[in-house]
């Protein structure tokens with residue numbers, strides 16, 4: 001039995017984007033250019049596991065998204 | 079709360095299971111909560127597996143899902159549920175543990191449809207893959223990184239097309255074989271599927287329409303070396319991806335007296351699992367790919383959607399009903415939606431297009447590979463698909479939800495529809 005423990009800051013962050021909701025506005029890409037990238041006309045590529053120290057940038061991207069498509073948490077060790 | 083109160087158990091610890099558990103907590107449920115999952119991994123996201131993971135841009139273990147509420151749950155991972163005793167309200171796990179439950183959320187999803195092994199055909203050669211889990215993606219990624227001479231993809235559904243796109247990004251020779259005239263023929267019809275054919279031609283995918291793969295041959299080491307086709311021809315290949323869609327493994331429910339088979343677990347509109355008599359089974363709910371529910375937008379037709387957005391929305395809805403009284407069980411009204419990315423194009427769809435009798439390109443053009451097309455049936459708009467035109471989609475989704483006439487006219491836009499025709503769906507599958 002494994003238990004995904006929550007230890008804020010212990011592992012990378014975990015990010016997911018609801019790509020149904022995403023409209024390709026690219027605001028996240030300006031807010032956190034290392035972790036969100038728009039390819040072609042409107043394919044969003046994002047980093048689902050940014051390093052623990054990048055919380056402020058990811059939070060900025062979350063705030064910048066006009067359709068609130070981005071979610072993240074602080075990760076866990078397992 | 080007494081410590082031995084059975085509480086709520088969620089079976090299937092993936093997208094629907096996790097989001098359902100979170101919705102229970104957000105809805106105020108404070109009792110014991112257990113998540114049971116047969117995979118050893120914490121819940122992770124599958125869509126990137128057939129895209130960035132195969133392409134080598136993300137590690138297979140990089141897609142763990144964030145937890146969006148404090149779960150305070152007991153996790154039993156790496157443990158399949160193997161049986162359900164509804165009268166005693168007990169769930170049996172493979173290791174013999176019996177979990178009592180007050181309410182159960184079934185979110186066991188789907189599995190990749192395996193290559194059918196028939197009697198006398200011998201063991202399957204090595205080098206034949208399917209793609210559903212993180213472990214599948216890791217194995218396939220290793221196989222692709224080894225530089226196979228030619229990848230053969232059997233089946234031109236969403237996952238087969240995405241895999242073909244990745245193979246070309248990696249510079250690998252790839253053949254995609256499908257019995258239909260175009261890829262995505264079952265979900266979009268061949269009129270729209272023809273755009274994918276042109277993308278494949280440009281990208282250098284060897285697309286073989288009307289092609290039935292019958293069997294695989296192995297070399298002396300037991301590795302796949304050739305696929306035999308129904309017409310007697312053959313395709314030389316040393317790496318095969320079987321992408322024939324999904325089935326539901328509901329065999330663990332066989333003795334439970336429910337309405338479950340490889341097509342899903344039948345539910346009522348409130349996401350309650352139905353027993354073999356068609357009555358809601360007390361305390362039993364289902365959500366995600368496994369749940370086959372009546373869809374209000376399609377005449378109550380029973381459908382098990384296989385899309386990310388449905389898993390999230392339905393899990394939230396089922397959780398809401400699990401916490402509500404019997405006389406407050408609300409119907410799930412969800413217009414399905416999905417996305418895919420392949421050949422650099424963002425494809426998004428809403429509604430169920432199969433069953434349409436007409437399709438009209440209402441924005442852009444197929445030739446430019448940037449367009450929005452609407453599907454109609456008996457004069458009503460029932461679905462829409464966009465290729466790199468996502469911004470238009472919500473407006474059409476609203477029309478579809480409202481049951482608007484086909485083709486729907488959107489206020490300010492100048493629509494002169496030149497591209498209009500039969501969607502050209504294949505005959506329904508016989509099996």
Ligand SMILES: Cc1cc2nc3c(=O)[nH]c(=O)nc-3n(C[C@H](O)[C@H](O)[C@H](O)COP(=O)(O)OP(=O)(O)OC[C@H]3O[C@@H](n4cnc5c(N)ncnc54)[C@H](O)[C@@H]3O)c2cc1C
Nearest residue numbers: 090092093094116125158159186187188366367384385386
């Ligand atoms: C490669 C791939 C790419 C995809 N891409 C997209 C996309 O681009 N867009 C989109 O909209 N959708 C996409 N999807 C679909 C989307 O991922 C699914 O709809 C979603 O995962 C469904 O979630 P679920 O929780 O219902 O089922 P699943 O994710 O299948 O999870 C079910 C879980 O239950 C477990 N389980 C099964 N049986 C038992 C048992 N007896 N006991 C315990 N646990 C059990 C399974 O192992 C699994 O972990 C994709 C799917 C795949 C496989």
Ligand code: SF4
Nearest residue numbers: 022023025026028065
């Ligand atoms: S800001 Fe939001 S809508 Fe825009 S690309 Fe990023 S996730 Fe998508």
